[in-house]
Amino acid sequence: MKVKLGYVSLSLSLPPFKTLNYTNYQKLADKGLDKLDQVIIYNFHNLREILKYNYANEVFFYRLNHHLIPLATHPKVTFDYIKKYQKHWLEIGILIKKYQIRTDTHPDQYCVLNSPSKETVKSSIEILKYNQNIFKAMKIDGKVILHIGGKYSSKEEAIKRFISNFKKLDKSLQNIIMLENDDKVFNVKDVLEVCEELKIPMVLDYHHYICNNENEDIRDYLPRILNTWKGKLIPKMHFSSPKSIKEKRSHSEYINSADFIDFLEILKKYTKEVDIMLECKAKDEALFRLIREIKYKTNYKFINQTTFILQ
DNA sequence: ACGCGTCAAGTACTC
DNA sequence: GAGTACTTGACGCGT
Numbered sequence: 001m002k003v004k005l006g007y008v009s010l011s012l013s014l015p016p017f018k019t020l021n022y023t024n025y026q027k028l029a030d031k032g033l034d035k036l037d038q039v040i041i042y043n044f045h046n047l048r049e050i051l052k053y054n055y056a057n058e059v060f061f062y063r064l065n066h067h068l069i070p071l072a073t074h075p076k077v078t079f080d081y082i083k084k085y086q087k088h089w090l091e092i093g094i095l096i097k098k099y100q101i102r103t104d105t106h107p108d109q110y111c112v113l114n115s116p117s118k119e120t121v122k123s124s125i126e127i128l129k130y131n132q133n134i135f136k137a138m139k140i141d142g143k144v145i146l147h148i149g150g151k152y153s154s155k156e157e158a159i160k161r162f163i164s165n166f167k168k169l170d171k172s173l174q175n176i177i178m179l180e181n182d183d184k185v186f187n188v189k190d191v192l193e194v195c196e197e198l199k200i201p202m203v204l205d206y207h208h209y210i211c212n213n214e215n216e217d218i219r220d221y222l223p224r225i226l227n228t229w230k231g232k233l234i235p236k237m238h239f240s241s242p243k244s245i246k247e248k249r250s251h252s253e254y255i256n257s258a259d260f261i262d263f264l265e266i267l268k269k270y271t272k273e274v275d276i277m278l279e280c281k282a283k284d285e286a287l288f289r290l291i292r293e294i295k296y297k298t299n300y301k302f303i304n305q306t307t308f309i310l311q
Numbered sequence: 312a313c314g315c316g317t318c319a320a321g322t323a324c325t326c
Numbered sequence: 327g328a329g330t331a332c333t334t335g336a337c338g339c340g341t
Binding site for chain 2: 019021022023024071073074075076108109110111112115117119120123124127149150151152184185
């Protein structure tokens with residue numbers, strides 16, 4: 001099995017992205033849009049640096065920070081974040097393609113497609129379109145990873161609403177969405193069934209599976225999960241370690257390498273290839289530490305810094 | 312330079 | 327009912 005590892009959003013070796021929230025934007029009055037422009041230009045620069053850093057360190061799997069363009073989907077702030085920055089988008093897109101970095105996005109908790117509130121669904125669709133727009137502007141095949149959403153007292157109804165709202169989306173939007181099991185409500189079985197019905201890929205989050213399961217054996221589900229990727233893309237999964245036994249839902253700074261290796265040893269019976277996104281507080285440092293430990297503990301054959309093969 | 316309150320938005324949980 | 331966690335913690339203000 002060939003395994004490629006990735007990390008999320010920020011490198012600890014590089015500066016963070018800048019933001020501008022609505023309150024501060026308003027305080028700036030007519031200078032608000034100028035400030036926003038400065039932040040956006042800075043973030044483009046920062047993202048280019050991160051991509052170069054990834055390439056230099058042979059990281060080929062990366063999740064974009066979705067606050068690259070602050071206030072992009074705010075209902076009261078309208079500005080052109082595509083055409084005006086076309087040159088920047090293309091530059092970023094060219095880097096991503098040149099470096100062959102698999103890139104995805106993961107909206108935050110406000111993107112809830114199955115909400116009973118029409119307004120919430122509407123703004124969630126706006127968030128999805130933002131993601132679609134930026135992928136288009138970069139001319140890359142990015143994907144958005146979503147959760148099913150809230151439970152609202154009935155899981156069944158909540159799932160039905162998700163499916164119904166999903167089917168109402170433009171086909172082009174449907175095509176970029178993948179679903180991930182969450183740590184509280186929608187477990188592996190729930191999400192798998194939805195993915196099978198909608199014929200979209202399922203991103204298995206192993207940490208969420210540990211937090212939220214009905215004592216099912218993951219081995220029983222892996223063939224079906226991997227089947228949702230057949231003929232589409234290399235399967236993608238998420239892995240992280242719990243902060244502590246007490247705070248098991250929180251992400252730890254680093255990956256527990258023994259758990260990770262155990263997981264790989266299970267997984268290798270089911271797929272020839274997988275891309276695994278590590279979700280750790282220590283970001284790329286967690287990735288590099290995990291690699292050091294894997295090299296020490298196993299005889300996996302490394303193709304490059306972050307890609308290896310296990311028999 | 313640093314600490315603290317705040318931030319557009321949803322949902323679910325604890326106290 | 328208020329506070330908090332989720333997440334990508336960053337910004338601005340007061341000291």
